[in-house]
Amino acid sequence: MxxxxxxxxxxxxxxxxxxxxxxxxxxxxxxxxxxxxxxxxxxxxxxxxxxxxxxxxxxxxxxxxxxxxxxxxxxxxxxxxxxxxxxxxxxxxxxxxxxxxxxxxxxxxxxxxxxxxxxxxxxxxxxxxxxxxxxxxxxxxxxxxxxxxxxxxxxxxxxxxxxxxxxxxxxxVVSNAGARPGDVLVLTKPIGTGVLTTAVKRNAAPERALAAAIASMTTLNRHAAEAMTTAGAAAATDITGFGLLGHLGNMLRASSTAAGTAIGARLSYAAVPVFERVTGFLKDGLCPGGTKRNLEYAAPQARFADSLAEPQRLLLADAQTSGGLLIAVAPEKVDALVADLRRRGTPAAAVIGSIVAADRAGVIEVTA
Structure with missing residues (x-):
């Protein structure tokens, strides 16, 4: 990274x-x-x-x-x-x-x-x-x-x-309402800032544990946006206080309304970039209240793999501050987008899932 x-x-x-x-x-x-x-x-x-x-x-x-x-x-x-x-x-x-x-x-x-x-x-x-x-x-x-x-x-x-x-x-304009089935989802920063800052605030970790997160939170999404527009992205949103699941859910509901058909997503947990030590802190119960509220809201629309325990589920709902862009792009454009993001030095350029047709708007299937 x-x-x-x-x-x-x-x-x-x-x-x-x-x-x-x-x-x-x-x-x-x-x-x-x-x-x-x-x-x-x-x-x-x-x-x-x-x-x-x-x-x-x-x-x-x-x-x-x-x-x-x-x-x-x-x-x-x-x-x-x-x-x-x-x-x-x-x-x-x-x-x-x-x-x-x-x-x-x-x-x-x-x-x-x-x-x-x-x-x-x-x-x-x-x-x-x-x-x-x-x-x-x-x-x-x-x-x-x-x-x-x-x-x-x-x-x-x-x-x-x-x-x-x-x-x-x-x-x-790149809104959150343009995603369509077949689009690929790309994330431009790791997640876990909410958990990390909670651990430091509760004196469970030294302040130096935040170094990578602070570097990410103070990196402008300008270069990610330039790559996004160059690639002709279908839709985008930034990942902040509602977490990855919450902001993706907003994208799916807005896109479903715009398309007139139910749109969902499939995420790969293993593909999501994460800051070091975050999962361990979650296992120790170091979780922001906002993250817990996010998961409570997102859970009815999420279908998690049985192997994903509560810490992994909470991580996908972690309340981010100054997170990356979540970009939906046509499959034939994703390789060029990822290459451009890497060339521009964005904190991450991870393909984490795809947009799919769904039985109801906003459903998110999360595989291990």
């Missing part, structure tokens, strides 16, 4: 303040409201009737797409969460990379960012907040954009994220 080396970061200021993750009830994207609760809350919310809205909330896609001209559309997203690591600079980098990922997942190009911060100033002061902002600015500079403004509030729990606007040719 090739992982980009993170740039040098400023030395932390000495402080007696608590660890960032000590103030966070949930870490990173594991703080998301569960899919079950979210669907209940959104039930009955009107679907946009404005013809300029090409992608809205109804397909649970990664970002909204608003048409401006026949050759230009805006891609808009927002992503905010509590700390997943203790280093403020890394927290800012991860949060920014995660927010930008939604733009890349649609095949768009980032244009501008605004920041949102909720910060316990009395507890943490402003020095650590400045380092969060510095980390986010470094990632945005890497993406070729600026953080041009933002909003801040006082809160007992630190939170940070970005509102990001991008651009795209509306004829080239």
């Amino acid at each position: 090739t992982v980009a080396t993170p740039p040098a970061k400023p030395a932390p200021a000495e402080s007696a303040a608590p660890r960032l993750t000590e103030l966070a009830r949930f870490a990173g994207c594991a703080a998301k409201i569960s899919q079950a609760d979210l669907h209940q809350a959104l039930a009955g919310l009107p679907v946009a009737s404005d013809p300029r809205v090409l992608v809205g909330h109804d397909t649970s896609d990664d970002a909204a797409v608003i048409k401006l001209r026949d050759d230009l559309a805006l891609v808009e997203t927002v992503d905010i969460f509590p700390p997943i690591v203790d280093d403020p600079y890394d927290f800012g980098r991860i949060a920014a990379t995660n927010a930008l990922s939604d733009i890349y997942a649609m095949g768009g190009t980032p244009l501008n960012a605004l920041s949102f911060v909720a910060w316990p100033v009395d507890t943490l002061g402003t020095g650590s907040l400045r380092r969060v902002l510095d980390g986010a600015a470094a990632i945005c500079a890497e993406a070729g954009i600026a953080i041009s403004g933002g909003h801040s509030i006082v809160d007992e729990e630190p939170k940070f994220g970005l509102f990001v606007t991008g651009t795209i040719d509306p004829r080239k």
Whole structure:
């Protein structure tokens, strides 16, 4: 696995303040409201009737797409969460990379960012907040954009994220609704960040155990998106707080609606790239609450091989932060896509399964 080396970061200021993750009830994207609760809350919310809205909330896609001209559309997203690591600079980098990922997942190009911060100033002061902002600015500079403004509030729990606007040719949008039976599924980053960060937060592993995960979480999905669009991908999504099963399930349901027929998937557990030590931590009971909620939601639509025990099933539902792209591509294009991903140095370029016809929308068969 090739992982980009993170740039040098400023030395932390000495402080007696608590660890960032000590103030966070949930870490990173594991703080998301569960899919079950979210669907209940959104039930009955009107679907946009404005013809300029090409992608809205109804397909649970990664970002909204608003048409401006026949050759230009805006891609808009927002992503905010509590700390997943203790280093403020890394927290800012991860949060920014995660927010930008939604733009890349649609095949768009980032244009501008605004920041949102909720910060316990009395507890943490402003020095650590400045380092969060510095980390986010470094990632945005890497993406070729600026953080041009933002909003801040006082809160007992630190939170940070970005509102990001991008651009795209509306004829080239890669949504989560285009997968069709026969397409091959390719994943561009390993999974397991939720379990790893939980192990470190509970003092079951040293912070250095996060090195590979931090390198992955701060690697922009830009190169993966470029390879995806070059290959002419049928559909894509990024893997974040709902886990691999949850985001794949959204893709399958959206694609089933668009195609007018039930679409499912077949995954190979052995083919899914995973960070080291993750399965062992799961066996020891080190599992985020968000991951457990994800599996509870996904299980009725999943058909697991009998040999896959609960730790393996939980891993496929692990709440990821700043995960990779899950790309559905026609079988005749997959070799070129994988070769291009490897040439561009994405953290992974793994063929993990395929899209299949199903007896009901969203069914996922998981083989060993």
